[in-house]
Amino acid sequence: MMETDPRFYIQGVRTGDRKIIAKTITLIESSLPAHQTLISEVLNGLLPFTGNCVRLGITGVPGVGKSTFIESLGLHLVDRNHRVAILAVDPSSARSGGSIMGDKTRMEKLSADERAFIRPSPSGGALGGVSRKTRESMLVCEAAGYDVIIVETVGVGQSEVTVASMVDFFLILILAGAGDGLQGIKRGIIELADAIAVNKADGDNVDKANIARKAYADAVSLLFSPSSAWVPPVVTCSAIQMTGVEEIWNTVIDHRKKLSATGELNYKRKKQSLEWMRFLIDEGLKSWFYQLPEIGDLLPELAWSVEKGSITPTAAANNLLDKLKILRNKTGHPR
Secondary structure, X not given: OOOOOHHHHHHHHHOOOHHHHHHHHXXXXXXXXXXXXXXXXXXXXXXXXXXXXXXXXXEEOOOOOHHHHXXXXXXXXXXXXXXXXXXXXXXXXXXXXXXOOOHHHHOHHHHOOOOEEEEEEEOOOOHHHOOOOHHHHHHHHHHOOOOEEEEEOOOOOXXXXXXXXXXXXXXXXXXXXXXXXXXXXXXXXXXXXXXXXXXXXXXXXXXXXXXXXXXXXXXXHOOOOOOOOOOOOEEEOEOOOOEOHHHHHHHHHHHHHXXXXXXXXXXXXXXXXXXXXXXXXXXXXXXXXXXXXXXXXXXXXXXXXXXXXXXXXXXXHHXXXXXXXXXXXXXXXXX
């Protein structure tokens, strides 16, 4: 039976109880109204204990070695007395909604370390493969005392702006010789990066990795930097050989120090919180709109008309919105 007292979760998370941390995140991922009401109280109770960790987002094309790199970075951090939480978003099946949940098996060494917490979470088809609930899960991990939160995303796409909108530092992993040079990753993604790392720079691939590093460094130098205190570096690394991993972490810390000194980090987090609030309002309004009985009665008929081509999608949408205006005028408010 699910515990319904918010204090149970708040106290458990604050004491670092891994089972209760996992149960709290399960509540976050639940769509049941009762669970959503409960987790809202829990998160409000945890909020004063959040905000002091490093939030790091990592993305890259499939096969770039994200999980291997994250495990190497995580092992490097726990060896230096950091507590690391990894929120690894698995791709959900478009048919069944299920996901592979394979990150714990891919990060075998790190998952066995008590100083690390790994939580695979199905993306649910959310924008950019990032679970809609990842932000709240980050707060839970922060309140539990994890001082580094790493969000691993499904892969690279224009929608990876979602990742950058929830972290302090956005790292893109690339491969030398993958794709067609700079065509492998869109410009819009590169502009979001706080650093780019060419992974698998080992063995016969070292020279290719250095060439790719130079090409991306030249490309980055031509882009506008949103921060006056930071120019995104391009480095090489080998997750398997653990080379370059410490340099990347030092880059993350250097970025944090410089943006904290100018006030940019604090401003960035405030802006992210406001953007997230607006997103939740949009999502809530959309959900509420479709649940209105009057809209539910009218929608199938209009959808059928759009499919037949007897009405344009624009006209159908306007009909639905006009229905909402009529409801508002009748009652003084929509519902």
